[in-house]
Amino acid sequence: MHSWLNEHGDYLYRFALARLRDPHQAEDVVQETFLAAIKSPSFAEQSAPRTWLTGILKHKIIDVMRKNVREVAVSDLTDENEDSATDDFFDAAGHWADKPLKWDMPENALEQKQFLGVLQTCMDKLPAKAAQLFIMRDVHETDNEEICKELNISTTNAWVILYRARMTLRKCLEINWLGS
Amino acid sequence: MLSCKDASQIISQSLDRQLTMRERFALKLHLLICKYCKQFSQQLHAIRAALKLANSAVENDDTVKMPSETKKRLMQSIESS
Numbered sequence: 001m002h003s004w005l006n007e008h009g010d011y012l013y014r015f016a017l018a019r020l021r022d023p024h025q026a027e028d029v030v031q032e033t034f035l036a037a038i039k040s041p042s043f044a045e046q047s048a049p050r051t052w053l054t055g056i057l058k059h060k061i062i063d064v065m066r067k068n069v070r071e072v073a074v075s076d077l078t079d080e081n082e083d084s085a086t087d088d089f090f091d092a093a094g095h096w097a098d099k100p101l102k103w104d105m106p107e108n109a110l111e112q113k114q115f116l117g118v119l120q121t122c123m124d125k126l127p128a129k130a131a132q133l134f135i136m137r138d139v140h141e142t143d144n145e146e147i148c149k150e151l152n153i154s155t156t157n158a159w160v161i162l163y164r165a166r167m168t169l170r171k172c173l174e175i176n177w178l179g180s
Numbered sequence: 181m182l183s184c185k186d187a188s189q190i191i192s193q194s195l196d197r198q199l200t201m202r203e204r205f206a207l208k209l210h211l212l213i214c215k216y217c218k219q220f221s222q223q224l225h226a227i228r229a230a231l232k233l234a235n236s237a238v239e240n241d242d243t244v245k246m247p248s249e250t251k252k253r254l255m256q257s258i259e260s261s
Binding site for chain 2 (some may be wrong): 002004009010011013015023027031036038059093094095096101115119140141144153158167169173
């Protein structure tokens with residue numbers, strides 16, 4: 001187990017950090033992962049420890065995200081009142097109110113960084129629940145059914161929240177990134 | 181015929197589930213004549229791709245390491261368990 005920690009510890013930490021973006025939470029989940037691994041009866045038989053450990057880690061990360069969402073859900077009641085939020089995006093006939101433009105995606109590292117910076121700012125402006133769901137789905141690439149099970153929401157509900165989040169994000173990017 | 185509002189919902193859901201044959205067909209038809217929905221679709225994919233790239237950049241960045249304090253503590257808790 002010591003050698004695993006040396007060989008895979010940093011990778012697992014980066015994996016968690018990329019998803020949770022919080023060094024403390026990342027440390028915690030990696031620690032929990034190793035402790036769970038050592039208690040597992042099958043740990044000695046693992047031929048691909050990194051894959052196996054990453055599998056455990058993914059579940060730990062989802063647990064943390066679920067807790068984050070719960071905290072958000074209690075503190076953020078405005079989420080429930082956004083039923084008409086997407087009506088602003090279209091006119092009465094269902095045509096785009098703000099027509100999506102053609103984006104020239106960044107090609108070099110600096111421009112990519114700028115794009116991600118604006119994207120992050122736009123994500124911060126999302127309603128908390130929508131942000132968490134979007135991050136779980138598009139940033140962490142969590143399986144949709146897994147999200148719904150973990151968050152105890154219907155898949156239809158998840159699609160609607162994700163749709164609103166993406167509509168808001170693309171508009172925000174168009175204003176703040178293309179405009180810059 | 182799909183409205184842009186309908187089409188945009190289907191495009192978003194195509195990132196989350198397998199579309200039905202009927203939806204795929206209707207969407208294809210709509211995208212043939214509607215460049216704005218096409219651009220919307222490209223935007224969503226661009227956002228997702230950018231985030232994916234950012235994730236793998238962190239994952240593959242060898243300079244990012246677990247703090248040595250944490251590693252030490254972890255060693256100890258592994259030993260004692």
